[in-house]
Amino acid sequence: MFARSAPTMASVVESFAGELRQARKAQNQHTTATLAAIDSALQAIESCRAEIAQDAMDVGSAEAPVRHLQQALGGGKLVAKVNKEQKALHAAISKLSKAVDKKLPVPASEKGVCRPVAFDPKPLNQMIALHLYRSGHFRAAASLVQEAGLTPLDPSTYEPLVEICQVVQAMGEGSRDLGAAKKWAEEETRRAKLAAIDSTLPFQLARLEFVGVIAPYAEDEAARRAEALALAQSSLSKYTEGHMAEVMELMSAMLWAGRIDASPYAWLVSDVLWDDACDTVTADGCRVVGLPRESHLGVAFAAGMIALPTLYKMQAVVKSSNLDWNTIDELPVQIESLEDHFAFHSIFSCPVSREQATPDNPPVLLKCGHVICQSSVSRIPKRGSTFKCPTCPVEQKVSETKVLYL
Numbered sequence: 096m097f098a099r100s101a102p103t104m105a106s107v108v109e110s111f112a113g114e115l116r117q118a119r120k121a122q123n124q125h126t127t128a129t130l131a132a133i134d135s136a137l138q139a140i141e142s143c144r145a146e147i148a149q150d151a152m153d154v155g156s157a158e159a160p161v162r163h164l165q166q167a168l169g170g171g172k173l174v175a176k177v178n179k180e181q182k183a184l185h186a187a188i189s190k191l192s193k194a195v196d197k198k199l200p201v202p203a204s205e206k207g208v209c210r211p212v213a214f215d216p217k218p219l220n221q222m223i224a225l226h227l228y229r230s231g232h233f234r235a236a237a238s239l240v241q242e243a244g245l246t247p248l249d250p251s252t253y254e255p256l257v258e259i260c261q262v263v264q265a266m267g268e269g270s271r272d273l274g275a276a277k278k279w280a281e282e283e284t285r286r287a288k289l290a291a292i293d294s295t296l297p298f299q300l301a302r303l304e305f306v307g308v309i310a311p312y313a314e315d316e317a318a319r320r321a322e323a324l325a326l327a328q329s330s331l332s333k334y335t336e337g338h339m340a341e342v343m344e345l346m347s348a349m350l351w352a353g354r355i356d357a358s359p360y361a362w363l364v365s366d367v368l369w370d371d372a373c374d375t376v377t378a379d380g381c382r383v384v385g386l387p388r389e390s391h392l393g394v395a396f397a398a399g400m401i402a403l404p405t406l407y408k409m410q411a412v413v414k415s416s417n418l419d420w421n422t423i424d425e426l427p428v429q430i431e432s433l434e435d436h437f438a439f440h441s442i443f444s445c446p447v448s449r450e451q452a453t454p455d456n457p458p459v460l461l462k463c464g465h466v467i468c469q470s471s472v473s474r475i476p477k478r479g480s481t482f483k484c485p486t487c488p489v490e491q492k493v494s495e496t497k498v499l500y501l
């Protein structure tokens with residue numbers, strides 16, 4: 096099957112991304128306010144305890160410290176502040192819940208959209224197992240393979256996935272270690288394969304390393320500046336051709352060294368760059384070992400989530416027309432809500448011969464990018480081994496064509 100481009104899981108929650116951001120913001124504010132209130136209360140209690148301990152022999156000496164404690168606690172003001180943030184969090188979560196319910200009113204199984212289709216569960220289980228492998232859940236994947244009687248993953252694929260998982264774990268929150276990722280990406284064979292697919296991973300790692308030098312506070316600013324400039328010359332200079340704008344931003348961020356979080360370049364020290372690099376390790380690492388950039392299960396899930404609202408409407412229209420949803424061989428309308436990268440084609444019709452491609456007559460990719468059947472290539476008049484594309488005037492050799500597999 097052919098896909099125009101790799102799908103992104105972000106498209107699944109695109110319709111309620113705004114509400115999700117508000118819920119996350121409210122959650123962060125609630126956590127900050129709660130921790131601040133607890134710290135303030137603990138500090139006031141410790142201060143009161145210390146004052147009472149100093150005058151332990153004086154029975155009336157506890158009145159003043161307790162009064163100070165009551166004033167510090169604000170007569171319930173701390174609790175009121177936390178309750179205020181709690182209400183804001185509940186409101187944001189309620190808004191998000193309503194947005195999700197509006198997008199997906201009821202489960203598809205209850206709505207009657209799911210059709211009873213007989214299928215072999217083995218390919219589905221294999222897809223789930225591969226998704227588990229890609230996600231780093233190796234024990235769960237191994238158990239599924241054993242219990243479902245599936246074909247175990249080939250060691251040539253399994254071992255690289257283990258390496259990818261280890262690299263991502265080292266880069267994860269709490270570790271933020273670039274050593275494993277740099278070693279993995281700089282391995283000679285892998286470096287060549289990453290370059291062949293135009294991977295941005297080497298630049299992403301170089302950027303994270305540079306930010307790691309200029310972001311923290313340094314007592315010797317001159318030494319830090321010299322280290323950053325040396326790193327820029329040895330590492331970042333290699334990426335100026337394809338990432339000039341990003342390199343210029345990094346050079347400008349040097350002016351804010353040690354205080355980037357208060358600068359226009361604060362996003363450089365956020366978790367976003369690390370998360371993006373982890374995603375790139377997983378996606379490009381899978382491509383290097385011959386797996387698709389995105390999980391098949393992830394693609395199917397994302398496409399289904401986007402298509403469900405349209406299917407709900409279709410099912411209602413079919414029902415109002417006194418037709419049986421389960422007897423329709425094909426959908427009555429095109430699902431336009433799916434983006435281009437979800438456009439897959441399991442059947443190819445040659446634009447020259449109008450023949451449907453088969454294993455014996457597969458589609459062939461020409462040098463110019465057009466696709467025709469192999470039988471059409473053999474029928475095109477040639478001058479030696481050179482022929483012209485039937486769609487455009489580009490000349491090419493038969494040896495420059497590539498067979499595509501459905």
